[in-house]
Amino acid sequence: MQNDRNDVPRSADVFTAAQHIASYIHRTPLISSRLLNTLSGANLWFKCEHLQKVGAFKARGVCNALAQVPSEVTMVATHSSGNHGAALAWAAAERGLACTVVMPETAPQVKRAAVAAYGAEIVICGPSQADRERALESVVAQTGAHVVPPFDDRRIIAGQGTVALETIQQCRERGFTPDVLVAPVGGGGLLAGVGLAVAALAPDITVMGAEPAGADDAQRSLRGGVHITAPQVPDTIADGLRTSLGRRNYAVIRRTVRDIVTVTEHGIVEAMRMLWMYTKQLVEPSAAVGLAAVLEHSARFRNKNVALILTGGNMDLDRVADLFSREELS
């Protein structure tokens, strides 16, 4: 069983994942905003994964992973800046498993609080990917916990891909198929999963990734054709996208994703502000990266039907002041 996790996932895994997780997760709404359509010059459809269980699409991946964990496992562990950790803590609690989450000291307080509220143990570490992995290895050495990685995992990628199956289905229920599907990319669990789903279900849809310019390792990897793991500590307010692209994720993305575009920090805050004002949906900075991409690269999206994934809605409300005070508000 453990060997499966070393495999690169296939499209069929996404369809299987949809079966595994259906009874645990929400079919979240797909919404639109006339004002954002006017402002962007495109027809935008937002998949509301901030309304998913634990407030993020990450619930999908962990549900799929735990559905496949060997029955002798009693404890799971992971590292996460927040939403994956909260999701694993939630899913583990649902199944009566113990759970430990390694979190960087830079993780938002509200995400730490969520992990703790689901009854998981938290281990704080430094901000880099290496810091996280070292801390997780030490947890495993001490406890023998079964690791559910945040993104570089066949089960996780397949689980996240289910959001694209649903999104395409919901668009078709409205009588169209999207021209483009945009997903933010950090570790690449979501983007790889979306790529696999689209390749099987609707290969005419263009899959695009979007990432902060201050954490652009995925773009450089895809465009350069070589998997780069960013050595520096990434600099972006999009705390969910600070991780580097995973190996399996890269392997899938290079086959299934057309391009990855980058966005500025100003563009992320502005897109988040627009989503708050015009859709009244409280999404976190990482979730606004897709809209930021559409607005900063508008020529690539003009007059198209574009589906975007609002990935999560978990943020410290007392950080809101800092975010918006950095920017000129209209």
Add this chain to the structure above:
Amino acid sequence: MQNDRNDVPRSADVFTAAQHIASYIHRTPLISSRLLNTLSGANLWFKCEHLQKVGAFKARGVCNALAQVPSEVTMVATHSSGNHGAALAWAAAERGLACTVVMPETAPQVKRAAVAAYGAEIVICGPSQADRERALESVVAQTGAHVVPPFDDRRIIAGQGTVALETIQQCRERGFTPDVLVAPVGGGGLLAGVGLAVAALAPDITVMGAEPAGADDAQRSLRGGVHITAPQVPDTIADGLRTSLGRRNYAVIRRTVRDIVTVTEHGIVEAMRMLWMYTKQLVEPSAAVGLAAVLEHSARFRNKNVALILTGGNMDLDRVADLFSREELS
């Protein structure tokens, strides 16, 4: 026709209003949050009027009013702290009517901007009810505009009441009838309309009003049995609820509303914070007054099915910092 406006509305007017406005407005969703149910000890159902046209239930009243305006009218006017003004500006633009809105200097910037964006003219006045009325009289004297009052109007009360028809219907689609329906009260357009709708459609439902303790004229009027018009400038962050109870509104409310409870400013901010965090819905302070009432008067709601109206979602995002910094955040 003008005479009708002097009448106190009846339940039948609400059903007629539902016909008049159906093609203009959204049937907004009814949502729930398991966490808020646990925290409150009740089953709470939130009617999402912050997702209504112009971001507030006020779209209902103005649509009903304009459906009944004499055909020779080419210009309408009102006074409003924001949402009613934006709603009238929007509805007037849809029908090709000119529109002037008198707004207090204390109205949030985002609400002024919305009125302006719909093409209406804005006249700024002082913060009191008397200031507003004086400024509106002067607009009418100069232009002959047809006045669409914000709340003390048969058509407006009937239009706002349609939200209760929908809410009860949506609860029944889920297999239950609410025990209590809670609506915030400022001028009383919404609460009176809800009272009329419930009296006709489901008289077993208890209708409760909720208002800020710093603007408690409606509670004092209902409990004392005499219509009090608050002389002082009310003190509350719930900018939509600073108006005094209207005459027709009082006449309806005393017959159809069980009680009005007051809430603290701390309770409003805390309830708003919870709605943001747990439902991911960006509602304005006035919209949180109902949840604040349930939390501050919990004994009256325990184990009941409670429907609450999230009245609007329009607020200055740069005010968020001030709001939350006044409070200790958990």
